[in-house]
Amino acid sequence: MTDVTHVDRASQAWLTDPTVFEVNRTPAHSSHKWYARDPQSGQWSDLKQSLDGEWRVEVVQAADINLEEEPATAESFDDSSFERIQVPGHLQTAGLMNHKYVNVQYPWDGHENPLEPNIPENNHVALYRRKFTVSAPVANAKQAGGSVSIVFHGMATAIYVWVNGAFVGYGEDGFTPNEFDITELLHDGENVVAVACYEYSSASWLEDQDFWRLHGLFRSVELAARPHVHIENTQIEADWDPEAGTASLDAALTVLNAADAATVRATLKDADGNTVWQTTGDAEAQTAISSGPLQGIAPWSAESPTLYELDVDVIDQAGDVIECTSQKVGFRRFRIEDGILTINGKRIVFKGADRHEFDAERGRAITEQDMIDDVVFCKRHNINSIRTSHYPNQERWYELCDEYGIYLIDEANLEAHGSWSLPGDVLTEDTIVPGSKREWEGACVDRVNSMMRRDYNHPSVLIWSLGNESYVGDVFRAMYKHVHDIDPNRPVHYEGVTHNRDYDDVTDIETRMYSHADEIEKYLKDDPKKPYLSCEYMHAMGNSVGNMDEYTALERYPKYQGGFIWDFIDQAIYATQPDGTRSLRYGGDFGDRPSDYEFSGDGLLFADRKPSPKAQEVKQLYSNVHIDVTKDSVSVKNDNLFTATGDYVFVLSVLADGKPVWQSTRRFDVPAGETHTFDVAWPVAAYRADARELVLQVSQRLAKATDWAESGYELAFGQAVVPADATATPDTKPADGTITVGRWNAGVRGAGREVLLSRTQGGMVSYTFAGNEFVLRRPAITTFRPLTDNDRGAGHGFERVQWLGAGRYARCVDNVLEQIDDSTLKGTYTYELATAQRTKVTVSYTAHTDGRVNLHVEYPGEQGGLPTIPAFGIEWTLPVQYTNLRFFGTGPEETYLDRKHAKLGVWSTNAFADHAPYLMPQETGNHEDVRWAEITDDHGHGMRVSRADGAAPFAVSLLPYSSFMLEEAQHQDELPKPKHMFLRVLAAQMGVGGDDSWMSPVHPQYHIPADKPISLDVDLELI
Structure with missing residues (x-):
């Protein structure tokens, strides 16, 4: 393996060397917020400076540049002839590169023969440049002995970075942060950052997801300053004991330059800002915080996503706070108990969907509003969980899932489907990437490590996924071990073992794709040792989602724990046609060959984020409350784990041949996990004489507004049809004619x-x-x-x-x-x-x-x-x-x-x-x-x-x-x-x-x- 520590010159050889996946990159750490007092102004600052906005860019053939001598990396280079591009954004959506969509196959297959770790000769590189002046808080933190990093939160597929003409570093895995220390390279006045972003690298072999192959700096870029004494990483265990009804908080803190501080103070606050618990201890490089049992803590779940705030202050010898960090925490326990996945002691059923980050205009450079819209759609359609297929999502997504209450399978940025699968799902063992090839192990372990370090503290993350459709091998054993070395509590999901059961030990869950309901039932009846999940099912392509009830009916088996519908949103891109109109286009419409054409259109949402008709079925079948109506009663089965139905209203209606003729509002208070039957005196006799049939209807609705729906919004319904007395026999007297x-x-x-x-x-x-x-x-x-x-x-x-x-x-x-x-x-x-x-x-x-x-x-x-x-x-x-x-x-x-x-x-x-x-x-x-x-x-x-x-x-x-x-x-x-x-x-x-x-x-x-x-x-x- 090449030595890539403290390297000061770029090498193009890294692009085809799978053992080199980062150079000079800052180790992955948690995504907590930190604040410090500006020594000049005395004001508190988050020490962040956004570099989003307009950049300059030129896209050239990779073969036409020499990175070691590329003039565009120089501080003084004249980039006035370069194109303008918005960051975050994709080169394709800016019109600077061609859109490509393929599913399994690698996009250069046929043009060139894919042989790993080689990359295609027809490779592009985007030379990005941006000038910036360091903000006062960042500059002051640096002057006071702190450090400054440049952080690329999302890019594809590999980047080389220079600041003021000096080489900074190299990074792959663009779905987790690539962060580089640039403290010594910054100067007063105007600075210049240059980035060479490559279309293909050896990383492309690990990123063969079923999605549009979009490139560029597609998430935010920022400067992040750290004060001299800084909490670099937090790893929080916020546990809730369902038997004792108590909580506990344990946190492991990595403190840089801890010797220059005196103490660390941790304060836990509720949503109203009240202090729940506080402790103070000596500051050490590795500082441990432990609360012991905490009374009166409300547990976190998707049904009741109660969050607390953990503030950790670093205090110097004079007693002044020199840094404070903040992290939202949710107390919950997720385990496999007796072969069943449980949250807070209750068996969970994932009513999920697989979600790509996608927008028809912006590709994967989605906005916060896109994310909020997606969370609201989930809540309004009884979707309680998302698998981040097939890469870690933007950090804000996890915060929203914590806040609104969405369970997550967090998936590493790894898919190598085209390396081992020929048309017809024919296995080719000699070409598997990564398989058991040691040269790929470091990159793959690094990807799951980066995901875990960033996302560990989010209560919404229940399961770690090693990736998607990459077969299996010893590399996955190494990844599995690494996950559990860091996190012994959360289970690991990996579906690839279904192709080779010699590796059953690298997943804690029996997880399959597109198994039919009868096949799943056979597993559930055969004394299963592991809980079952369908990580993909109900392929929602076009007019689909039929016979979904056969899957939800499996919930009667304790070890059936639900599934994730493929997928969340159609991947289609707006394009202007020759006649000037704009319309949604799919694979192959951009001259991209090979292509898998319309196979990208399999969402519960259309690409413009409007719900498709399929969502109607999903909403009813995913409902946690099931209502059975008879002519003299209503039975309410409450499949919520923790929430009674007393806070909802139930609207009872009678429809006479479809026309509403009677309505009443009731409160049916059914505890979680129970079924109660209530007598109802339906006024059938009053309306049956004038109708052919009566519909007796009960609607479960929100009694008060939430963040995701208005008061009165319907979550579920039940109906019964009762024959009435009227007939359709017309007047027998002949009409004149x-x-x-x-x-x-x-x-x-x-x-x-x-x-x-x-x-x-x-x-x-x-x-x-x-x-x-x-x-x-x-x-x-x-x-x-x-x-x-x-x-x-x-x-x-x-x-x-x-x-x-x-x-x-x-x-x-x-x-x-x-x-x-x-x-x-x-x-x-x-x-x-x-x-x-x-x-x-x-x-x-x-x-x-x-x-x-x-x-x-x-x-x-x-x-x-x-x-x-x-x-x-x-x-x-x-x-x-x-x-x-x-x-x-x-x-x-x-x-x-x-x-x-x-x-x-x-x-x-x-x-x-x-x-x-x-x-x-x-x-x-x-x-x-x-x-x-x-x-x-x-x-x-x-x-x-x-x-x-x-x-x-x-x-x-x-x-x-x-x-x-x-x-x-x-x-x-x-x-x-x-x-x-x-x-x-x-x-x-x-x-x-x-x-x-x-x-x-x-x-x-x-x-x-x-x-x-x-x-x-x-x-x-x-x-």
Whole structure:
């Protein structure tokens, strides 16, 4: 290994030497805050100076520069010709480098042959420069005998640093701080920092995450001064004993120049600033603080994230405070007890998501507001945990998770997926990085060490992760040992052992990716030795998250401890198109090859941070309170670990055919972990005479506002449907009107409406009210849906291609138009589907002189091993003005057979809002369990579709694009300007699936069997 201590010249050889991952870097330490009194002004200062803002930069080919002679590193270099760039920021989002997105493969694969530790010849380096004048507090601290460091909180992928022309140091692992002491290099007046930031280095082999390959200084850069006597590191154990109900605080302090101080005073304060505990001891280089048992301390959890403040003052011989540090602490105990993960003595279930730091404008250079928005989304959708996939996040994120109450798996910046995996998940053992290769061990141990040292004191961090999808080997044993040498309490997670069980000892948790619920259940039933977590599951790509309830149902097993949905937010980037419009783009849209295209679009949030419809399902299934409603009671199961339900309000409602007719507010106080049943005298009798069905509904809501939601915000609900007495039987007295049976067409007129059935066109060709036409072309049979990402990944298109055109190209082979009576005309059309079997489907219209039309579509079932049907019903082209949809069904967001843990009620939306902007256009907008739907223009004119008397509910969607338009487009902006609206009324549609997006089919119970009859029976009425 190269000696890299106190090096004063840069070497480009470090870029390809895996044993060199830092040169002259300050050892990793905690991210606590410190303050000192300015010896000049007497004011207290945090001794920080931001270097964020405008920098100068030039991007060149790495082969074109010699670091040892590069003129841009000189203090006097004229950088006026350089581009301007904002720091934090990415070179790509500034337009200075090309965007690249790949998942498993390394981005230079094919252009060059990836052979570690080599890096591609086509490598770029960004030469950054910034001038600065040292602020008075920092300069005064230096003058008083302190030191000054420059800190790079985030960069990619490797940096060399110079200050005033002198070489400072080299660093990799850009997701934890790279800090360098520059005390002796600063001078009065204007100083210059120069940075050579490389696109690729040997570190790139360890950073093969499934994300956009973005580069540059993407987190803050700052100067940090330390007073002469300084608490450099704090390692805090804030324990809470659930049996005794007492807390204890132990802290190990590293004090620089402790001999020049007298004492250290520690003070623990509550949220109101009251002193809870205080102690004073001698200052030593390694100072230990211990509180002993503390009474009256409130424990920290995601449910009640109570924080205290630990202030540590350094006091000199004269009794003056020369430095004070501050750190928020939460008292909690997280352990594996009897094979079960527990927090404060209670079994925990992680209701989690995997989160990349990402913004559609700024890439990974996200803002504090982005982070707050993400935390609020979690709290509002019952997400209690986040895995920082696949690197340590910004420091502010951990503080927010402490404050709001979010559990974290903190993951080291390590993924080498492309080193060991060939297409089809074929293992190539000889190319594994890091595996058991000793030359990579130092870098990998350093990465987990840097993460732990920085983040140790955050109560939100419950589990350390060694990284992601990097296979396994002796390097991981070394990392595991290092973690537990520092922290014997928190468990270690690493999923890679599933590929080689000889290394089961490097994870404390059985953790898997994308195992199906039945596979997980098999593990849980087989006397498991370790607690189980799905570190990734429910691949939320496009229209997904079906059958999630199969996973949450596993919570009945004690050692099932939840999972993390992949993932949190779509990774898509805004780009300006040739016509001047801006739209979200995915991999491959920037000329990047190779690419994994739209595979980056798998978030619960769209890239603009708007919730996707999938979040509706997650919120209900992740709820800690489960409400079961019957016609005479309400049962409340409280799965919170520590919080009773007495501080919430429960709003009881009765809906008569979807219309609210009664409401009452109750308080159901159920202790944590218990289930109570409460008698409720629902006023069913008062409303059942005038309704077909009553919905009894209970909503759990916030009784008072929180930091993340307003008072009255709903967290969970329960419903029950009670049949009522009214029927849909219309007035039997015939309406006045006229029936005409002609040679080519037959028609019905009455009540200002007209229906025209055609002998040649195969159905209804006109349906008018006051001269407004509702049929542009006759409604068409559909047996298809636009493929979802999951459909494509599972090969549903290949397996069901015959259904693509079976309905679209069906031909009418017979028709019968007959007058039933003076007020009724019936047209029955027989179609042959465009399949080899030529299955016959009948479509009948029964039109009445009062303007009502019954539409009945019947599929008889076809034997012979046909694949299941994607969808069955009709698709109807409407005039463009009919954009509004109001329906009585499950909503308000789209629902599907395997994703409909949604409220039954009356919802109002429109075709544009119902078109979810998935990165790749696909099936969207479906609503299940619909009793009736109204499709209207802005004046309320339109059509009502209702299930026929005795018929099953149906599914409906109204979109500005046809199924085939959605199937054809590859980006949202490729969809045409709407000229029509497209109504689908379906007897059934298959589920969307969710286990993964590359192999797993929709589960069998959510398919539409081709060998069973299918019937759509609805009544139409123009309104």
